[in-house]
Amino acid sequence: MTTRRHLLAASLALAAVSAHAQQVLRVTAIPDESPTELARKFAPLGAYLESKLGMKVEWTPVTDYAAAVETVVNKKIDLAWFGGFTFVQASVRSGGKVVPLVQREEDEKFRSVFITDKASGIARLEDLKGKTLSFGSQSSTSGHLMPRSFLLAVKVNPDVDLKRVAFSGAHDATIAAVASGKVDAGALNISVWEKFVAEKKVDPAQVKVFYTTPAYYDYNWSVHADMPQALQDKIKAAFLALDPNTPQGKEILGLQRATKFIPTKPENYTGIKAAAENAGLLK
Known part of the structure; x- marks a missing residue:
């Protein structure tokens, strides 16, 4: 009986740890600027997402673009700021399991x-x-x-x-x-x-x-398709709710160099994929 109680207690403890782990949103971005600048830009956005999602948000820098792709494909990161090409790479690497949620309005004509x-x-x-x-x-x-x-x-x-x-x-x-x-x-x-x-x-x-150059689609915030749909929807809603007429929204959007965030979809990046294939850069 004692052993059974111990096993039950251990199972409950593991369940609690698992539930706690799921309350953390791990976020990264392609390192297209210095690490200090990326961290500075993300800090108020991370605090905002915590308040909107009701969960801890952790910023995890990566060393290079390839690492950003691999961390999302392997589900070690939940939310990533990709460029159009890194999104295409992640989509191809994951068999279409990486999905873009939102982009800046500016990214429609970058x-x-x-x-x-x-x-x-x-x-x-x-x-x-x-x-x-x-x-x-x-x-x-x-x-x-x-x-x-x-x-x-x-x-x-x-x-x-x-x-x-x-x-x-x-x-x-x-x-x-x-x-x-x-x-x-x-x-x-x-x-x-x-x-x-x-x-x-x-x-x-x-x-x-x-x-x-002429305009093209570029950056987006992406997640792995295995993320629960309810959480995907909450993340998307949080970005879309950012309002430049509020002090918080103005600060976050200013740091993200965005007028506002808008929904996006994989089809927006077919031109990027074609350009990568034509240039021999997509393996």
Whole structure:
């Protein structure tokens, strides 16, 4: 009888631990900016989600884009901020089991910019032939995939026609590489560029945008399809309820560089998938 009571107590304890674990929402993001900046941007959003979901929210940084994909595919992370390309990678890796919930309104018509030193003589994409160029991360939508696809569209093959191609790892690092003269030009997310200009972290008199890409779908917040539908719905509702007319909503949306969040769906990223396949980047 004593043994049976012990087994029952152990079972109840394990159930309690399991229930507690399910009350934690583990969140990450692709490291497209510095770790300190990502943590700063997430802090008020995490507190907001805790209040809306009634559960603890834990921020878990990852080392690179591939790690962000794998943690969601393997259900070690519950909610992730993906770029369009990393979402496509996660969707393919999981057999369609990773689903996007919301995106910023800006992500319906996202763009990349190519920048260069004003003294470089580079004025159009074709002028990059024989020059050095920095992308961001190899898995970045706005810092690699889409800039590469627009270069290929004007018959500039980065791996053949450029003197050297580098990967900075993040958009802010690309700006630094161009500003310091390490490379002749760089390609990055327009929103990070505009933030750096607004915060006077880059001198537009020295570094200029010489090409802005056409619009495409980009970032989203995604979850694994195995997450209970009720929790998916609560997360989506929390993002959609963010209101720029409230102090809390204004702060969170400002840090996320968003006017508001809107629903999204996998079909929005078919163009990104096609671009990745055409560029030979989707294995």
